[in-house]
Structure formats: structure tokens, C-alpha cells
Amino acid sequence: MPSITTTAGDLFVMRRGTAGPSLICIHGAGGSARHWGLLLEPLAAVAQVYAVDLPGHGRSPRINEVSITTYTQVIAALHTALALPPAIVVGHSMGGAIALQLAIEQPQLVAGLGLVSSAARLRVAPALLAGLAGDAQSRHEAMTMLVTWLFSPYADPALRAEAADEYATLAPTVLLADLQACDGFDVRSRLAAIRCPALVVTGSEDRLTPPKLGAELATGLGVAHQILDGVGHMPMREAPERLGQLLSTFVATFA
Template sequence: MVAKTPIRHSTTGDGPPVVLMHGLFGSGGNLGALARSLASDYSVLSVDLPNHGRSGWLEEASLARLAEAIVDWMDGEGIPRAALVGHSLGGKVAMEIALSEPGRCAAAVIADIAPVSYPPHHDAVFAALDAVHKARVRSREQAAQLMAQHLEDEGVIQFLLMSLQRGDGGVYDWRFNLEGIKRDYAAVRAEPDVDQPFSGPILFVKGGESDYILPQHRERVLALFPDAQVKVMPGCGHWLHAEQPALFNSIVGRFLQQHYSGAQQVL
């Protein structure tokens, strides 16, 4: 079976399948340290979400449509069931799959995101991305200078520059579908549109300094994921997997060891 939306992925290791999904504006390599740490026990598949990296673009990218594209890709790869690990947007897609297709999710780890609707907060990022796109820059340095007019965090600038590519005529532009992401921004900020709870094992990992998972989200989390566990990583913001990778990798690895055994291997 061929996936309807082409999904680019890389695979490392051997064992039960674990699917890693990155956040907004990212790509599969963002969780590379985690992939390497799990490769001794699992077959780790790091995907580029639709509209990101080298995967195909969607005409409409709601959480449901993103989840559908990943499940369709799993079918094409012969993966009936897997553990899902997602950061930010990837975590929302993982939750959507667990809720809408619970048989496909053996266990899930959700990094610093909750199943709630979030207010818009990427205006400066979009302004920086638009500035680079419109300027038709011819170097990464020029792109960084333009972005610095809108973004103060050098870490965010460098993260975004990972998705800048050189095209025809030496002009640089974004590899991800900028217009599509802007178009569907409200849809990916929304909460999952599923009310049937997922009763399987799921772990929420919160950055201690991040405001993406808050006490007022507890009721909604438990309503949808009654078996949810929560781990807090002190001193971390939203990019917890990059800020303290050893700790993050250890938390994910221990959870999978406890809740995801070789019994879930692809048959």
C-alpha cells in the first residue's frame, strides 16, 4: 500500500516500532538524540509531519487530517501498532491518533503539550518567516539578520534556520509549507475533536518552566486519558528534549520499558 500523503521518515534500531513526531516548524531530525537512545531496544521511525520537512503537503491540515496521514503511512509501512512519542504539535497528533484509532497506539509519550485549545502566540515567528520568504535571500546569514528583527531568541532563529533550503538560482526559502501552516494555524492549535477516552498507557512530560501544560488542564487530560501519568523536568522550557536530552531520553526510555514490550512487535 502506498501512503496517500508521502511521508518522509528515517529508521534506526530494531525491535518494536516507536514513531517520533516533531513540533510545529520542525522535522524528523529534531528528536534525533531520543531516536539514538532508543535504537538499542526499538525500531525508531522519525517522521516529517505533513507540511514539514520533505513530506507531502496537505490542502487542509487539521489535527484529524494530520493523524489520518500518519495512520495511512503506518499502513503503508506495515505497522499495525506502535508506541507514539510527540513533542508539541507532534504530541497533539499522537493524542489524536490515540483517541481516534486507539488500536494503533500501544503507548504514548506527549512532550509539553495538552489536549486543549491554545491562543495564537506565533505572530513574531510568522513575521520572521514571511520576511525571509519575501526578501529572496541568498545566504543563511542574510536570513538570520532578517529574522533577528522579529525574534529575540537566537535559539529559535537557529531552530527555524534548520528548515531553510537553497533553491533554484541560489535563492533560499523554507522547506516547510509556510502558507499551509499559516492557513491551518487555528486548526492545529485546537483541542482534539474526539470525546472517546484512550485507556492505554500515556505519559505527559512537562517542562518545569513552560506554560504549555498548566494545572487547569488536568481535568481535560484525565477526561481523555484516565491512565495518564505526568513527569516534570525542572529547569526546562518548552524545548525540554533539547535543553536536557539525557534526562528526557531517560524518562521516555523508562516509560516504554514499563509499558511497551516486545509483544507489540510488528507481526
């Protein structure tokens, strides 16, 4: 399933699994469906998995407007194009914001939420936004800062090198637009409207969405907060087995 035509444009989608509940995976700012790569096969054992490249990311063409609202409309359009029943929507960081907004605005599409390294309010460091909006040197420094913050001190250095290479190929305007969208996101007052089951997972060493924010999100949703010890903002890369087990156990409750 390389490309799906939707009312919001064409989207590249990686599909795995032939049975079980439908599971849509949404990556974070500047990411792509590849970020879920190590989890696709384990999750395919319990679900029909659809990992999407958001517009302007990976192999999906860009769109004119970037916002959490627009991305939410894109996921809703994908859901319709695939003719899915209510799906479990799993989002990482910005992807979690998209999942939350979808559950608030179109709850009939969402059976459950998997929120990884995310929060109900996603503030972004001003230095990061300013750097990405600056000249080439400033952008390079901001990218270096971001890659450093993505992983825990215990992460394999190869993961940082891989992330640095990945972000180096990304148009700075795409990442900046994503982070600006995150910075304006705040649904803390609307969490009570979400009625579906949810899983909230945060790495203990996450510097971008620290455990305090994950705990606030879990409390707002009335669910337990799952902490991955010794893990940073990218648990799908740092601790795929532990995250995969949490997600698989959660998904299995929908069978």
C-alpha cells in the same frame, strides 16, 4: 528508509533500531523529524523508531488540507504502509495532539502514548497567529516571538539561533496552518476514551504549553505528570538526556 509511499502521499521517515516495540515520533508545528535527532540513537536501544516529516515539513511534500484530523489520517496511513503492530506514538506539542486523536479514533493502532509539551487543548496566542498572517515585518516579529517562547531562560543561546535559522527557511503559510490547526484542537471531553498507557512530560518553563495544561492532560488520562525542571517547550533539544531516559523507561515497559 528515506521515503515511504502511503495512501496519504509520500512521507520522509528516519528509521533507527532493529528490535523492540514500534515507536512513531511526530514533531510539532513547523518542525521536522530532525527535532528528534538527539533521541533517535538512545530510543533505538529499546525500540524500532520511525521519526516522520509531516506533509509540507522537512523532506515530505505538501498536501492541500492542513488540520489535526488530516495529519492523524497521515500517521494512520504511515502505520499501515509500514505494516506495524500497534505502536507507541510519541508526539511533541502538535504531534501530541495528533497522537491523542489517533488513540481516540483508531485505538487499534496505538499501544501507548508519549506526550511531550502537549495538551488536550492547544490554544495559540492571537498575536502569534495575526503576526504570521501579516506582512513580512509582522511575520519576522512573530517568528522572533515564537523562537523566544520555545526555550527556557536557561537554554544555550545557540539553540535559539539554530531554531531561528530553521524557521526562517520554513514557508510562513505552513507554520501558520499548523498553528491554526492547533488553535482549533480540543479533545478534553474525549480523554476518557483513551485506554492505553501514557507518559505526559512538560518542561517547568514551558510558555507555550505550560505545566498547568500538562497536569490537566495527565489527570484526564489518569497518569502521573512528569516535570522537567528548568526546561522550556523543546525538551528534546534542551534536555535530551533527561527526556530520553523518561521515554526509554516508558518504552521498556512494552518489551
